[in-house]
Amino acid sequence: MSQTPLSPTRSASGSHAGRISVIASHTFTQLVRMKVFYFLAVFAVITIGSNFFDLPQHAGPEAAGTNILNSIKSWSVGTMTLFSVVFAIVATALLLPKDVEDRTLYTILAKPVPRLDYLAGKLLGVILLVFVSLALMDGLMTAVLQIRSSMILSAQMELAHSRGWSAPEIASMRNDIVSQGPNISLQAAVFVVFLRASIMASLALLISTFSTSTLFTSIISFMIYFIGHFQADARGVFLEAGAGWMTRAIALLVALVLPDFHLFNEFDAVIQGQAFPPMLLGQITGIGLFYAVFYVIASWFIFAEKEF
């Protein structure tokens, strides 16, 4: 039977993008059905709770505002980092073994679905899940920060007026509080958290293509995640003279093989009030995309010849 211009293989659903999006949305639904979003309740308790806790303060009433905002940011972004990385690794590690176990993999690969589309779809499903989770957490954090900084600002303004502060002093205090509240740099920092989780997901995908179990993939991925934060140290050891050749060789191997996750730690500085220049964010995004694409291509290269 000859193909017509409207035949399914040439329609949008038959294109690479169409296949990838179908697999991605299926993966997303599959993960949502695993009730992973329950963790958001924990995050909500931590974030909203931190708004009501009257934590001990070292400083006097004039300074009682901004530190609590820093605390809310560090708890929230810390929780986002942990959840996003755990999600990315565990969800990706589950993908291939679960499809093999359910035998859905055989059904999919028996159809004219390129293996690259299958892998890209699965990965995008996980990344979509991480993105939605982070967006929800970010929205909650921003709302709590906005409310808390407004509360602090009005309390401090009242204090300033009662003490007869001058207009420049009030403006300086206002700037101090506002700079610690939600801002664009904080959103950029959350985006970098997302990038790091996406790299971890693609790395876990690569490991899962030759690993024999979910547990193995998860453990190795977490190890790489932590060792990846030492990458800058390893590079320093290699580049600086003085260390023995054996130490330098090991350092070089770590620096060459593992991704540099230290590059994605900007949120610590942003929480402390540092601005995130768009140019640097662009460079970080470029590196993140490079890692993700490289790991996907490497995964496909191994997965292409895998026999089931």
Added chain:
Amino acid sequence: MKHWRRPLIVLAATLLVGAVRLPLEAALTAELRGAGLLAAPLAVGTREKLGQTSATVALGGLRTLVATFLNLRAYTFFTEARWDDVADTFDTIVELAPQTIYYWETGASHQAYNASAYYLNDSDLPPLRRDAAWRAAVLKGRAFLERGIRNNPGNPKLNAYLGYLLIDHNKSRAFRDHDATFLAAAQAYQTAADAPDSLPFLRRFQLYSMARVAGHQAEALDLARQLYQNQGNRTPTLQCVYFALEMGAYPMLFDPESLAIALFGSAEKAYATLSNYWLRANDRLPVHGVASAIRALEAQLEIGADKSVFLQHPVQNAEDE
């Protein structure tokens, strides 16, 4: 072997790509550190102090989170007056979050104010050791603050806080060389005042600090004249310091009483303001011509000897004149 052929090719490609990205990432890391967006690697000592779990969390890119929890721990140490533990904890906190000014201010304040006052007033130490412990705590607070400034060069808050500590007359006994201390305070206030959108009082405090340094009073007089031009700067202290500096520089040119009335607007106001200023002897501000002016104003305003300000703080030597 065939089974491992492709993974080995991937490994080789990873190594090759790694060789390409290594210099690029090293350059980007340096750029991000230069922009203050990435912290330097944790020192081995700090990793040991943090313990295995916290070090892992901190190395996993959650330094501010660990710092937040350590800050809570430091608060407990503070309530238990465990000052060495407070100092140790803040040393670790600022290693983790060196850009958080609050931690530098709080760590310094615990040593320079809380620990020092505790050693002086509440501890069981014998008097001589109390004094030594008090001084050591004040100096520790200062050193911590100066370390904070080295980590955050030009930060107006930290510089202003250092200036405040150095001109605090309750702490001046701890700093043996008064001229050097006041000069350091003047420099700290100057850095704070030079920052964009700085508060006007910082420049005035630069003046008050510099006015106390022997050999810098001509410089201080120039600054005082400049500040005096702005109506908003005419606070009682600035007017008094300006008066004393002019009298110190040109003792033969001005009549103290006339200059006081010209600067303060009326004899009553001049007397009230200069009297208060005279009583702040512990602040070591310049007092050239102040006693003469007060004496003349007391005569003009017919203030009895029993109500003279000199009963509260008598003239001690010729320099006061």
